[in-house]
Amino acid sequence: MIYTYLGPAGTFTEAALLQVPDARDSKRIPAANVNAALEMVRAGEADAAMVPIENSVEGGVTTTLDAIATGEALQIMREALVTITFVLAVRQNIDSIEQIRSVSTHGHAWAQCRNWAESNIPQAEFIPASSTAAGALGLLDDETTHDAAICSPLVAEERGLKILRTGIEDNAGAVTRFVLVTRPGPIPAPTGVDKSTVILPLAEDRPGALMDILEQFVVRGVNLSRIESRPTGEGMGKYFFSVDVDGHLAQQRVADALTGLHRVCPDLRFLGSYPAAQGLSSSVDAHNSDDAFSKAQQWVSGLKSRLAN
16 A cells, blocks of 8 residues: 655654554655645555544644545545644754744644744744644755744654744644545445545525535434535635535435435535544434334335335
């Protein structure tokens, strides 16, 4: 297997990838950004890509949500959770935080450390980086201008960076969710604790349009663990919804909801059913169980068998 991930080496994304059983002994290729990682999979240059999709503080990672919603179809095979903690790394000639004039990191990392930064380094200019590791590695490059970086302890330690502060995140215990994406293929077998992800384009902006979508889940007892709207880029009022649901395509309630959704959103994109990383299961009412759906279908089939030719 060849894996790619949001690089460079030492990112939280690589830590997520290393949770995949065979990844540590496989070829791992860092990508400059999420789009580049996914395009490597689409082009067949990598078998799978690990990318961030959601953060417990900042919500959905919009770059990933947009990239997997459009273009050649992709499939989510599994997810991984990584607890996020940050350190403040600096150039060797910096001895105190008062000397810091600029700090570089990824936008999501900056958002998770903004309060600490405003309180401790208010004089520092924020310089966006493509990843936390990229900002950190810039400290080793004489051509970059920033003199500090917010990054993971791993990349700072591996690169021998000078660390002035540890645990600078505003929310201790923050978690980022990552997904392993491949080209479409066999869907992992249900484990009993699964998620499914669907992209639902809003056909038209009208009263009740969202309700038509949500109703397909509600009446079948399918729980939504995440729903986010994203603009399609085609003009005002043009949106799609990225949705995670508790359950697997193999379960009748989920399959039936997808059937209903296809009627409402014929251009929907099914991104896969896969094991849930948290290992939490949602309760299912008896009337939404597979057995209840099976008996109902048998009852209707019995009625149809009595139709006159």
